[in-house]
Amino acid sequence: MVKEQAHRWQRRKEERPSEIIDAALEVFVEHGYAASKLDDIARKAGVSKGSLYRYFDSKADLFKEMVMQVVIPELEKAESTVNDYQGAIATLITSMVTNWWKTMGETRVCGIPKLVISEAANFPELAEFYVDSVIKRGRKLVAGMIKRGIESGEFREIDPDYAARIMISPVVFASIWKESLSSFDDEYDINHFLVMNTEIFLRGISRNRETDI
Amino acid sequence: MVKEQAHRWQRRKEERPSEIIDAALEVFVEHGYAASKLDDIARKAGVSKGSLYRYFDSKADLFKEMVMQVVIPELEKAESTVNDYQGAIATLITSMVTNWWKTMGETRVCGIPKLVISEAANFPELAEFYVDSVIKRGRKLVAGMIKRGIESGEFREIDPDYAARIMISPVVFASIWKESLSSFDDEYDINHFLVMNTEIFLRGISRNRETDI
Amino acid sequence: MVKEQAHRWQRRKEERPSEIIDAALEVFVEHGYAASKLDDIARKAGVSKGSLYRYFDSKADLFKEMVMQVVIPELEKAESTVNDYQGAIATLITSMVTNWWKTMGETRVCGIPKLVISEAANFPELAEFYVDSVIKRGRKLVAGMIKRGIESGEFREIDPDYAARIMISPVVFASIWKESLSSFDDEYDINHFLVMNTEIFLRGISRNRETDI
Amino acid sequence: MVKEQAHRWQRRKEERPSEIIDAALEVFVEHGYAASKLDDIARKAGVSKGSLYRYFDSKADLFKEMVMQVVIPELEKAESTVNDYQGAIATLITSMVTNWWKTMGETRVCGIPKLVISEAANFPELAEFYVDSVIKRGRKLVAGMIKRGIESGEFREIDPDYAARIMISPVVFASIWKESLSSFDDEYDINHFLVMNTEIFLRGISRNRETDI
DNA sequence: GATGAATGAGATTTCATTCAT
DNA sequence: TATGAATGAAATCTCATTCAT
Numbered sequence: 001m002v003k004e005q006a007h008r009w010q011r012r013k014e015e016r017p018s019e020i021i022d023a024a025l026e027v028f029v030e031h032g033y034a035a036s037k038l039d040d041i042a043r044k045a046g047v048s049k050g051s052l053y054r055y056f057d058s059k060a061d062l063f064k065e066m067v068m069q070v071v072i073p074e075l076e077k078a079e080s081t082v083n084d085y086q087g088a089i090a091t092l093i094t095s096m097v098t099n100w101w102k103t104m105g106e107t108r109v110c111g112i113p114k115l116v117i118s119e120a121a122n123f124p125e126l127a128e129f130y131v132d133s134v135i136k137r138g139r140k141l142v143a144g145m146i147k148r149g150i151e152s153g154e155f156r157e158i159d160p161d162y163a164a165r166i167m168i169s170p171v172v173f174a175s176i177w178k179e180s181l182s183s184f185d186d187e188y189d190i191n192h193f194l195v196m197n198t199e200i201f202l203r204g205i206s207r208n209r210e211t212d213i
Numbered sequence: 214m215v216k217e218q219a220h221r222w223q224r225r226k227e228e229r230p231s232e233i234i235d236a237a238l239e240v241f242v243e244h245g246y247a248a249s250k251l252d253d254i255a256r257k258a259g260v261s262k263g264s265l266y267r268y269f270d271s272k273a274d275l276f277k278e279m280v281m282q283v284v285i286p287e288l289e290k291a292e293s294t295v296n297d298y299q300g301a302i303a304t305l306i307t308s309m310v311t312n313w314w315k316t317m318g319e320t321r322v323c324g325i326p327k328l329v330i331s332e333a334a335n336f337p338e339l340a341e342f343y344v345d346s347v348i349k350r351g352r353k354l355v356a357g358m359i360k361r362g363i364e365s366g367e368f369r370e371i372d373p374d375y376a377a378r379i380m381i382s383p384v385v386f387a388s389i390w391k392e393s394l395s396s397f398d399d400e401y402d403i404n405h406f407l408v409m410n411t412e413i414f415l416r417g418i419s420r421n422r423e424t425d426i
Numbered sequence: 427m428v429k430e431q432a433h434r435w436q437r438r439k440e441e442r443p444s445e446i447i448d449a450a451l452e453v454f455v456e457h458g459y460a461a462s463k464l465d466d467i468a469r470k471a472g473v474s475k476g477s478l479y480r481y482f483d484s485k486a487d488l489f490k491e492m493v494m495q496v497v498i499p500e501l502e503k504a505e506s507t508v509n510d511y512q513g514a515i516a517t518l519i520t521s522m523v524t525n526w527w528k529t530m531g532e533t534r535v536c537g538i539p540k541l542v543i544s545e546a547a548n549f550p551e552l553a554e555f556y557v558d559s560v561i562k563r564g565r566k567l568v569a570g571m572i573k574r575g576i577e578s579g580e581f582r583e584i585d586p587d588y589a590a591r592i593m594i595s596p597v598v599f600a601s602i603w604k605e606s607l608s609s610f611d612d613e614y615d616i617n618h619f620l621v622m623n624t625e626i627f628l629r630g631i632s633r634n635r636e637t638d639i
Numbered sequence: 640m641v642k643e644q645a646h647r648w649q650r651r652k653e654e655r656p657s658e659i660i661d662a663a664l665e666v667f668v669e670h671g672y673a674a675s676k677l678d679d680i681a682r683k684a685g686v687s688k689g690s691l692y693r694y695f696d697s698k699a700d701l702f703k704e705m706v707m708q709v710v711i712p713e714l715e716k717a718e719s720t721v722n723d724y725q726g727a728i729a730t731l732i733t734s735m736v737t738n739w740w741k742t743m744g745e746t747r748v749c750g751i752p753k754l755v756i757s758e759a760a761n762f763p764e765l766a767e768f769y770v771d772s773v774i775k776r777g778r779k780l781v782a783g784m785i786k787r788g789i790e791s792g793e794f795r796e797i798d799p800d801y802a803a804r805i806m807i808s809p810v811v812f813a814s815i816w817k818e819s820l821s822s823f824d825d826e827y828d829i830n831h832f833l834v835m836n837t838e839i840f841l842r843g844i845s846r847n848r849e850t851d852i
Numbered sequence: 853g854a855t856g857a858a859t860g861a862g863a864t865t866t867c868a869t870t871c872a873t
Numbered sequence: 874t875a876t877g878a879a880t881g882a883a884a885t886c887t888c889a890t891t892c893a894t
Contacts, residue, residue, distance in 0.1 A: 034247030048855045117393040118331035131397040173382040180330040184344040204413030460673030543819040544757035557823040595812040606759040610770040623805045630839030
């Protein structure tokens with residue numbers, strides 16, 4: 001299904017029309033990779049089907065490039081927020097989670113995790129890139145925050161890497177859920193879910209009662 | 214010329230050869246719905262392609278029936294464990310999570326969540342069934358456990374429904390992860406992840422220090 | 427996943443390549459609907475199989491559109507002949523029958539009646555169209571001629587609608603016969619059959635001996 | 640489509656269960672050859688699909704045998720009626736036509752002509768049999784009647800063979816019509832159609848006014 | 853550079869026919 | 874002898890990709 005073409009990520013990055021990337025994001029998120037038709041993407045982007053091939057080698061290539069173009073900037077924003085921050089880590093974590101949802105939760109971008117997870121088996125190359133460039137990098141950011149919290153005495157002595165995994169999973173899960181089964185489930189307040197989860201998590205890793213929020 | 218649509222779930226359930234269900238589970242979990250070929254399923258089941266159609270109306274039908282046949286028994290097992298249990302809820306929760314992973318984590322069944330999430334948009338009927346018959350039922354079971362813990366004084370006064378969502382999400386996430394990106398990530402001990410997560414969660418909702426595990 | 431059914435006859439009529447219509451006419455007339463393969467039609471039209479689907483939604487659609495495109499012009503020709511005519515009706519009838527056979531009898535078009543009759547049960551939509559737009563319209567034309575003959579005193583007072591049915595049936599039957607069993611039967615002169623039939627019919631409905639041909 | 644097996648008509652005739660023949664008649668008439676499924680015929684006959692093959696070599700064989708078994712007795716009845724008759728031929732013709740319709744018009748048998756005509760191209764062997772054993776034999780019967788009418792002075796000197804074709808065609812056409820497009824057309828009285836047609840025909844071939852009905 | 857008609861490989865689906873029970 | 878599950882060849886249909894204009 002996937003024709004592997006040993007090629008370099010981000011090649012020809014600059015020339016790529018953002019209309020195509022945007023259209024691809026929208027269509028792929030809505031239908032999944034296989035059920036998305038290039039016809040639809042081309043129509044939504046306002047170009048001809050043939051034109052797609054000037055910018056992308058294949059449907060698979062478009063898919064992979066789209067994911068990368070869309071996801072990297074988001075990560076970079078988060079990193080600079082963390083690096084610039086001074087103050088209690090618990091507060092930072094809480095504000096990041098709610099901010100993240102406020103911005104990401106409303107865009108199509110939050111469909112990316114579901115997409116990547118769904119297609120990982122069919123796009124090992126993409127999966128590898130995603131894990132290396134997004135997952136690990138994001139987890140490292142979170143683990144760093146937790147380490148700062150441990151060092152500052154806010155948190156107990158726990159493994160920061162596992163703690164990061166634990167903290168991240170409900171957040172990612174929320175985005176996956178929103179893009180898949182949420183519309184079939186009872187309505188619930190995702191923001192409340194995230195806040196409550198963060199609170200329980202922080203209480204769970206806090207050094208003592210007093211530091212609890 | 215007119216396709217009959219009145220379609221009852223679990224129709225002809227018993228007659229369905231388990232070889233086909235098993236093969237379908239394996240192939241669908243491995244490749245996703247669209248990338249799975251009936252040829253492969255038939256070959257793996259040891260029957261001809263045409264034979265599939267004696268038991269299933271279509272590829273979509275096979276997919277939906279497979280999910281239901283596979284997932285319901287797992288849920289029923291969990292329910293009877295909870296109902297028969299007497300003792301501290303925290304202990305029950307911990308043992309359930311680790312047991313669940315010990316059994317489910319090793320079978321193909323734990324690929325179902327990823328599959329359903331990936332295909333929800335293309336199979337709204339299945340998604341609806343899954344949410345109603347699996348998600349809500351499972352969440353109710355967990356919420357009931359938490360309520361018992363609140364009533365017995367183990368846990369703080371929290372919303373059991375949201376707490377259930379919070380508790381479930383890392384567990385489901387672990388299964389999704391295992392079936393998608395885990396092989397591209399650094400190895401990590403899923404069991405440790407789940408135990409640690411449960412411990413943090415229980416500590417986070419516990420009434421006081423003394424009840425902590 | 428949902429097939430659009432709102433289907434208007436004569437949609438996209440003009441764009442349809444006549445090569446495909448012609449090839450379809452030929453193949454369908456020769457083998458009947460079910461035994462006609464899209465492969466054969468495509469090959470005969472000089473296009474690929476897939477190209478058929480740019481112009482027609484399905485085999486059934488191609489069949490229906492072909493019938494309509496082919497049959498309407500023939501009817502219109504006949505109507506203008508009748509409308510422009512001045513003179514004895516018996517003469518008009520005789521000349522129309524023989525002319526009709528001279529032109530229609532030699533083209534593939536005269537296979538249409540057999541085709542529509544054969545497939546009526548499987549294509550009720552087409553059958554309805556055909557009866558309304560071809561049969562009734564044609565019968566009305568003939569009934570009008572007979573009425574003119576009655577009013578001018580050429581013919582007896584008979585029910586023009588039934589008389590039209592009686593006059594039409596051997597002509598249509600001749601075309602059906604030619605396309606089906608004639609090649610297994612003794613050769614006979616269809617033109618003579620039609621002329622003799624018309625003569626007997628006109629004598630049978632004539633007011634008096636003297637007007638007989 | 641049709642596998643020719645040089646084999647003798649009416650082989651194993653006696654053993655053939657009439658339930659199968661009846662079921663085949665019904666299903667073939669209703670859907671045409673290609674759209675008829677052996678499953679349906681077997682179910683309607685109350686036997687298993689496999690059992691059909693004990694009595695018939697193939698679907699094509701069943702089709703051909705069915706036509707022959709059903710059609711021959713009808714013809715023989717007509718022949719003995721004609722042979723036994725004494726009196727005016729015009730009267731015989733009129734009574735035969737109306738009687739024929741009264742009996743045939745109500746059974747499934749009158750679907751046979753449409754069926755044979757529709758499938759002639761795909762079943763040349765059957766077509767040949769049908770023309771030789773039914774059409775020609777029937778036409779000869781009618782031509783004989785007309786000849787008797789000419790000899791007795793009832794009818795003009797006309798070619799009896801062509802006259803027979805002319806007389807037969809509206810009758811056969813009526814049966815074809817009934818089985819195909821009649822349900823999409825305005826209702827009309829077929830018996831009246833046949834009586835009126837016969838009357839016009841007889842008047843058209845009568846020697847003089849006085850012999851007219 | 854852009855277009856969109858044409859391609860054809862590959863997928864699902866049907867069903868007459870076979871054959872072990 | 875009768876059954877009906879299993880077969881597999883053949884058909885329709887889809888859509889990523891190409892290429893003449």
